[in-house]
Amino acid sequence: MKNYPRVMLAAGSSGSGKTMITCGILQALKNRGLKVTSFKCGPDYIDPMFHEKVIHTRSGNLDTFFAGEELTRYLFCQNAVDSDISVMEGVMGYYDGLGGFSVQASACDLAEVTNTPVILVVNTRGMSLSVLAYIKGFLTFREPTRIRGVILNQLSPMLYPRMKEAIEKELGIPVCGYVPRMEDCSLESRHLGLVLPQEVEQLSEKLQHIAEVLEDTLDLDQILKIGGAAGEVGSFKRAEKEMDQFLSLAAKERKGKQPLRVAVSKDEAFCFIYEANMQLLREMGVELIPFSPIHDTEIPAADGVLFYGGYPELFAKELSENEKMRQDVKEKLAEGLPCMAECGGFMYLHQTMEDMEGNSWPMAGIIDGTAYRTKKLGRFGYIELERAEDAKEGCRLKGHEFHYFDSTSCGESYLAKKPLSSRSWRCIHETETLMAGFPHLYYYASPEFILKFLKKCRKYQETK
Numbered sequence: 001m002k003n004y005p006r007v008m009l010a011a012g013s014s015g016s017g018k019t020m021i022t023c024g025i026l027q028a029l030k031n032r033g034l035k036v037t038s039f040k041c042g043p044d045y046i047d048p049m050f051h052e053k054v055i056h057t058r059s060g061n062l063d064t065f066f067a068g069e070e071l072t073r074y075l076f077c078q079n080a081v082d083s084d085i086s087v088m089e090g091v092m093g094y095y096d097g098l099g100g101f102s103v104q105a106s107a108c109d110l111a112e113v114t115n116t117p118v119i120l121v122v123n124t125r126g127m128s129l130s131v132l133a134y135i136k137g138f139l140t141f142r143e144p145t146r147i148r149g150v151i152l153n154q155l156s157p158m159l160y161p162r163m164k165e166a167i168e169k170e171l172g173i174p175v176c177g178y179v180p181r182m183e184d185c186s187l188e189s190r191h192l193g194l195v196l197p198q199e200v201e202q203l204s205e206k207l208q209h210i211a212e213v214l215e216d217t218l219d220l221d222q223i224l225k226i227g228g229a230a231g232e233v234g235s236f237k238r239a240e241k242e243m244d245q246f247l248s249l250a251a252k253e254r255k256g257k258q259p260l261r262v263a264v265s266k267d268e269a270f271c272f273i274y275e276a277n278m279q280l281l282r283e284m285g286v287e288l289i290p291f292s293p294i295h296d297t298e299i300p301a302a303d304g305v306l307f308y309g310g311y312p313e314l315f316a317k318e319l320s321e322n323e324k325m326r327q328d329v330k331e332k333l334a335e336g337l338p339c340m341a342e343c344g345g346f347m348y349l350h351q352t353m354e355d356m357e358g359n360s361w362p363m364a365g366i367i368d369g370t371a372y373r374t375k376k377l378g379r380f381g382y383i384e385l386e387r388a389e390d391a392k393e394g395c396r397l398k399g400h401e402f403h404y405f406d407s408t409s410c411g412e413s414y415l416a417k418k419p420l421s422s423r424s425w426r427c428i429h430e431t432e433t434l435m436a437g438f439p440h441l442y443y444y445a446s447p448e449f450i451l452k453f454l455k456k457c458r459k460y461q462e463t464k
Contacts, residue, residue, distance in 0.1 A: 010090030177218030307345025369409025
């Protein structure tokens with residue numbers, strides 16, 4: 001079996017500097033002429049955007065809740081096959097998974113499933129010798145550990161030699177270097193996480209500066225050595241066989257027919273898109289056509305349309321003032337153009353939507369309700385979705401919700417259930433041609449579902 005050099009950068013909590021350090025390492029490895037692949041653990045859209053600014057190709061998500069063990073390994077290997085090294089960025093704290101009390105779907109879980117060595121990023125701010133106790137806790141909490149090295153973040157160059165010696169002597173784990181405080185290179189955040197890459201002034205220059213610093217302060221050769229010793233990923237034969245069978249079925253469905261064209265909202269307001277979703281659609285023979293609800297005046301000629309999430313609340317004025325696009329969306333969906341919309345895309349389909357200041361703006365008018373801002377994060381985290389008729393067959397969709405907005409009309413077609421919890425709620429509007437709601441969906445978790453959507457697109461194509 002092919003060896004896939006790989007390493008994960010994890011931390012004890014969010015805000016430890018994982019994304020900045022991951023991007024800096026990616027840039028430094030690119031500067032060395034290596035072909036690098038990157039992945040983000042969990043349902044994150046923004047961190048992969050920063051990865052992509054470095055590696056100049058799409059960065060993927062790896063999520064054991066959505067995909068399970070074998071499919072996760074399959075997706076990793078499918079995307080890492082030609083790389084010199086793959087770098088995974090962990091999510092939240094290393095052991096933080098489902099429900100806040102399980103390691104399932106955590107960075108630790110992904111490392112275990114893919115047999116990936118981990119380098120722990122430790123934010124040392126406000127600590128000195130206590131750093132050893134902190135690291136020891138992560139090394140011994142779950143044994144055997146996959147942590148093979150540590151990086152000391154926000155550490156004084158003067159203190160580093162003594163800290164490195166103490167850690168390696170007392171804990172027996174290599175220190176792969178340190179990161180000094182770089183206030184001018186910090187990445188700002190907002191209500192849904194980091195600001196978007198295009199909003200960071202001189203981002204390329206900042207990433208290059210970070211890479212130059214890390215080339216001096218990190219032992220990149222040691223990191224590459226750790227990644228090169230990862231060993232086999234593990235078996236994914238069953239998942240590969242199932243995907244081959246599914247794609248063969250999809251190919252049979254489209255044989256002798258015109259290719260399906262699906263329009264995809266993609267601009268400043270709508271940018272939260274799983275690359276895996278796009279990858280699956282392309283493998284199913286779909287031609288994806290990006291368009292902008294902000295800048296364009298109509299949906300391009302297509303057999304279906306996808307409205308993804310993002311930050312429509314930051315562009316409510318621009319979206320509302322593009323009346324031609326709003327009218328075109330309303331008319332085409334009323335005529336039966338198949339549509340799936342999630343989170344921010346769902347908000348755009350409302351009669352009205354509030355912006356960040358609470359001002360109300362007219363939107364596309366498909367959903368009879370108002371999308372409005374709340375003061376706190378609402379329904380947050382992983383969910384399983386089912387309809388009454390699907391429950392009899394044991395069929396569930398997997399997704400997640402993460403939003404500070406809510407709606408006066410969330411929909412009633414599906415029941416969302418929190419895993420490892422008794423909490424549930426109704427959501428999503430579904431008709432013969434429309435599925436719209438707050439949940440973000442991961443297509444590989446239930447590819448049969450997306451095949452049903454494409455069948456609706458085919459029917460629309462044939463009856464236009």
